[in-house]
Amino acid sequence: MNIADMTPAELQAQKVSLEQQHQAFVAKGLALNMARGKPSRAQLDLSMMLLSDIVATDECFAEDGTDARNYGVLDGLPEAKRLMACFLDDEPENVIVLGNSSLNAMYDALARCWMFGTGGHAPWSTLDQVKWICPSPGYDRHFAITEAFGIEMVPVAMTQDGPDMDDVERLVADDASVKGIWCVPQYGNPTGVTYSDETVERLAAMACAAPDFRIFWDNAYGVHHLYADPDRQRKVVDIRPACERAGNPNRPFKFASTSKVTFPGSGLAAFASSAENLAEAKRAMGVQTIGHDKINQLRHVAFLEDAEGIAAHMQRHADIIRPKFELVARKLAEALADVPDCSWSTPLGGYFISFDAPENTAKRIVALAKEAGVTMTGAGATYPYGRDPRDSNIRIAPTLPPLEELDEAMDVFVTCVKLAAVEKALAEA
Ligand code: PMP
Numbered sequence: 245m246n247i248a249d250m251t252p253a254e255l256q257a258q259k260v261s262l263e264q265q266h267q268a269f270v271a272k273g274l275a276l277n278m279a280r281g282k283p284s285r286a287q288l289d290l291s292m293m294l295l296s297d298i299v300a301t302d303e304c305f306a307e308d309g310t311d312a313r314n315y316g317v318l319d320g321l322p323e324a325k326r327l328m329a330c331f332l333d334d335e336p337e338n339v340i341v342l343g344n345s346s347l348n349a350m351y352d353a354l355a356r357c358w359m360f361g362t363g364g365h366a367p368w369s370t371l372d373q374v375k376w377i378c379p380s381p382g383y384d385r386h387f388a389i390t391e392a393f394g395i396e397m398v399p400v401a402m403t404q405d406g407p408d409m410d411d412v413e414r415l416v417a418d419d420a421s422v423k424g425i426w427c428v429p430q431y432g433n434p435t436g437v438t439y440s441d442e443t444v445e446r447l448a449a450m451a452c453a454a455p456d457f458r459i460f461w462d463n464a465y466g467v468h469h470l471y472a473d474p475d476r477q478r479k480v481v482d483i484r485p486a487c488e489r490a491g492n493p494n495r496p497f498k499f500a501s502t503s504k505v506t507f508p509g510s511g512l513a514a515f516a517s518s519a520e521n522l523a524e525a526k527r528a529m530g531v532q533t534i535g536h537d538k539i540n541q542l543r544h545v546a547f548l549e550d551a552e553g554i555a556a557h558m559q560r561h562a563d564i565i566r567p568k569f570e571l572v573a574r575k576l577a578e579a580l581a582d583v584p585d586c587s588w589s590t591p592l593g594g595y596f597i598s599f600d601a602p603e604n605t606a607k608r609i610v611a612l613a614k615e616a617g618v619t620m621t622g623a624g625a626t627y628p629y630g631r632d633p634r635d636s637n638i639r640i641a642p643t644l645p646p647l648e649e650l651d652e653a654m655d656v657f658v659t660c661v662k663l664a665a666v667e668k669a670l671a672e673a
Contacts, residue, residue: 247665248584252673255666262663266616269656274617276653281433281595282644283504286564290557291506291547298546304539312538318530319522320514324541328514330551331466331500333482338516340525343536346501346513350460351389353497353515356528357423357458358393363494363520365456368393368423377415377425379407381598381626381637383433386426386462390628397628398422402435406443413450420453424460429480431465434598434626434639436591438478448486448495459483463500465594467558470566476592484516493518502544504595505557512544568642568650572597575651579658583665588640597640598626604635605664612660618653 250258304312306321320328320341329336342349361367368374376390380399390397398415401408406429416422427447429439439447447459461483469477487495494517502511515525548554573590576599580586585602601609606623613620621639624630640657642650 246582246584247662247669250669252670255670255673259663259666259670262659262666265659266612266663269616269618269659272617274652274656276617276645276649276656277619278641278645278650278653278657279619279621280644281504281641283508283561284564284644284646286646287561287643288507290560290564293547294506294510294543299539299542304542306538306542310538312542315534317535317538318526318533320536321538321541321545323545324512324538325514327541327545327548327550328500328512329516330554331502331505332463332498332514332516333466333480334484334498334516338484338518338522340515340522340529341536341541342513342515344501344503344509344511344513344540346462346464346499346503347385347389349499349501349513349515350386350462350497352529353458353460353499353525354389354393354424356525357456360528361456362458362524363456371421373421375415375419375422377407377412377422378628379426379432380628381434381632381639382426382628383428383462384621384625384630386460387628390426395423399628402432402437404437406437406439409443409446409450413446416450416452416454416457418453422452423454423456424458426460426462427483428462428464429466429483430463430478431468431591431594433464433594434589434596434621434637436589436594436596436598438592439480441481444481444483444486445490448483448492449490452492452495457495459487459496461496461498463498464504466500467554468504468561468595469558469593470562470569471592472559472562478592484518488518494521497521502548505554505561506544506547510540512540565643567647568645569597571647571650572640572642572654575654575658580661583662586661586665595641595643597642599638599640600636601638601661602636602665602668605661605668606632606635606638608664608667609657609660610638612663613657616656616660618656618660620657 325336498516501513589598610623
């Protein structure tokens with residue numbers, strides 16, 4: 245019977261039964277984790293070739309003759325630019341190859357604007373106020389960066405087409421202190437949403453009061469399709485040429501990495517932007533470093549080769565994680581049919597499922613799950629300052645646990661959702 249149709253006595257009986265089920269999980273002393281978007285061990289094992297002699301002593305020369313073991317080459321070897329262009333959906337000449345973390349690259353890009361300004365405008369640190377548009381639910385580590393700089397974060401709702409563009413256009417139009425926006429255009433974290441063509445065109449063309457407004461375009465999941473069928477894959481219009489066409493060539497800063505392709509701890513990250521922005525970035529970077537890890541660049545080129553090689557490798561990942569996403573979807577549908585006001589995403593790629601619980605129950609659900617040995621991403625984490633105004637959104641990260649553990653973790657999770665929903669219904673009865 246649907247919880248919404250139960251009498252107080254029936255709800256009470258349900259609560260007792262669910263509490264018993266919850267206690268049974270607590271007694272098991274489980275230690276399961278659906279908190280972070282990490283590849284599983286089986287996925288990491290797919291890239292062990294990187295640790296073989298894929299780049300032998302006599303081959304550690306780049307195609308232009310550069311000895312990868314030595315100092316130099318600030319912006320990356322030519323073949324590494326070609327490879328990373330595939331992840332950035334851009335041309336090699338617009339790419340800078342960096343260290344292993346795109347999050348680090350985003351922090352640095354923001355820090356450069358903060359310290360030195362961008363496009364010849366005043367450093368953001370000298371301004372009275374800097375604001376940032378944060379499509380929410382979004383990625384907690386993006387929000388952590390803007391929060392660390394003391395930037396005022398303005399949440400904007402996510403739709404099935406990307407951020408609510410009416411709101412975004414209104415916010416940027418008459419407030420020059422709004423300097424940027426976080427965007428995960430494909431298979432977003434945590435929504436799984438892919439931006440529509442119209443969203444991208446509007447972002448590129450919108451009139452901004454700030455001449456140095458920047459789109460932080462985090463293409464973290466650009467090649468992370470769950471299905472091989474092209475009809476089930478999503479693709480995004482490239483923001484850089486769209487901005488160029490609209491007369492705003494310097495607006496986008498694009499980022500990507502191989503973190504969820506090879507090894508998150510030892511991959512390659514990259515940045516793409518306009519020629520002017522690349523020159524600006526390189527001026528500052530050249531003071532920070534003489535160059536990044538070129539041996540790792542050669543290793544990645546030898547291992548992944550090109551767009552075709554990347555696609556084949558990503559299908560091997562998909563074969564491991566697709567059953568996990570499908571298991572979560574099945575468990576939610578089976579267990580929560582009778583619980584009102586629950587909804588969840590069924591993404592075609594990326595690393596997350598976004599779950600919306602009945603209003604004012606997310607914190608309770610995550611706490612109940614924790615008691616029963618299942619760690620979830622903290623409730624609220626998907627909103628700026630950790631404040632979900634509806635206390636409803638929970639991010640499910642299904643990739644790390646083996647299938648059997650995920651199965652058990654989901655049993656715990658749905659029990660917690662049901663218990664919190666019954667508690668809420670009783671309180672409102
Ligand atoms: N961006 C998004 C949207 C992510 O989900 C993640 C990882 N969870 C990152 C960036 C981190 O990227 P990197 O490992 O390249 O720092």
